[in-house]
Amino acid sequence: MLLAGPWVELLAGQGLGDVLVGYPRAWTARLRVADTVRDFRSDTVVLLPNSFEAAAAAVYWRGRRRIGYAADGRSWLLTDALPLSAPRPHQVDEYLRLAAHLRADTATREPRLTAPEPEADSRRRVRDLLRACGAGGDRPRIGVHLGAAYGPAKVWALERVVEFCRHAPERGAIPVLLGAPSDARAAAMCCAR
Numbered sequence: 001m002l003l004a005g006p007w008v009e010l011l012a013g014q015g016l017g018d019v020l021v022g023y024p025r026a027w028t029a030r031l032r033v034a035d036t037v038r039d040f041r042s043d044t045v046v047l048l049p050n051s052f053e054a055a056a057a058a059v060y061w062r063g064r065r066r067i068g069y070a071a072d073g074r075s076w077l078l079t080d081a082l083p084l085s086a087p088r089p090h091q092v093d094e095y096l097r098l099a100a101h102l103r104a105d106t107a108t109r110e111p112r113l114t115a116p117e118p119e120a121d122s123r124r125r126v127r128d129l130l131r132a133c134g135a136g137g138d139r140p141r142i143g144v145h146l147g148a149a150y151g152p153a154k155v156w157a158l159e160r161v162v163e164f165c166r167h168a169p170e171r172g173a174i175p176v177l178l179g180a181p182s183d184a185r186a187a188a189m190c191c192a193r
Contacts (some may be wrong), residue, residue, distance in 0.1 A: 002040045004033070005048070014113055037061045046098050047078075067101055069094070130176065140173045146190070149182040158186060162193045 003017035011020055014072075019040065023033055036063045045063030047054045055074035058066040067121045068074070070081040082101060088094070096106040116122050130136045144161055148154035165175040 002037065002042060004037050010113065013116065034060055039156070045100070046102065048095055050084075052077075067098060069098075100187045133176075135176050141176050142168055142173045143176050144176045145183075146177055146179040146186045158189060158193075161186075161190050165190065 002019040004021040005023045008020045018041045042063045044065040045058040046067030050071040052072045055077035066078045067080040069084050075081040100106045105176045168175040
């Protein structure tokens with residue numbers, strides 16, 4: 001099984017796929033990745049994103065069976081175009097419905113990931129970063145991600161982030177601001193307040 005997406009690094013070491021392929025945001029890099037995935041010769045492609053681009057990519061990848069939701073004008077590119085429910089359920093439930101369409105076991109709703117070993121390089125890098133920004137030690141930490149791709153609807157208002165960050169230490173926790181380089185301005189504004 002091949003898994004492709006910008007999030008695929010999170011699945012390394014989880015035993016969920018035979019081949020993990022990162023899906024970069026830059027177009028030129030995406031085209032190179034598309035060729036790699038195409039060479040895998042997938043029989044079935046399950047599309048989690050509801051974008052036209054994802055369905056077009058599945059056609060380019062030569063997926064004989066392309067399963068996804070009938071959205072964004074892409075139904076004609078899918079072999080199995082499932083209708084979106086109205087009202088829409090939680091995204092986890094939408095993904096489970098795609099899996100159920102393949103007769104996969106969907107009894108467990110909660111995702112399960114195994115953390116890297118304590119001495120793994122990725123954990124060491126995180127500990128170094130936390131220590132460098134004053135969030136090292138044994139106190140509980142709460143990550144607050146400041147941004148989200150494709151719109152502000154998934155983002156807390158900055159005033160709420162500031163309020164949360166002020167109250168977390170009262171409960172013995174250290175708030176840790178997370179984000180992409182594009183979130184640096186929001187982080188600076190939060191810290192200034």
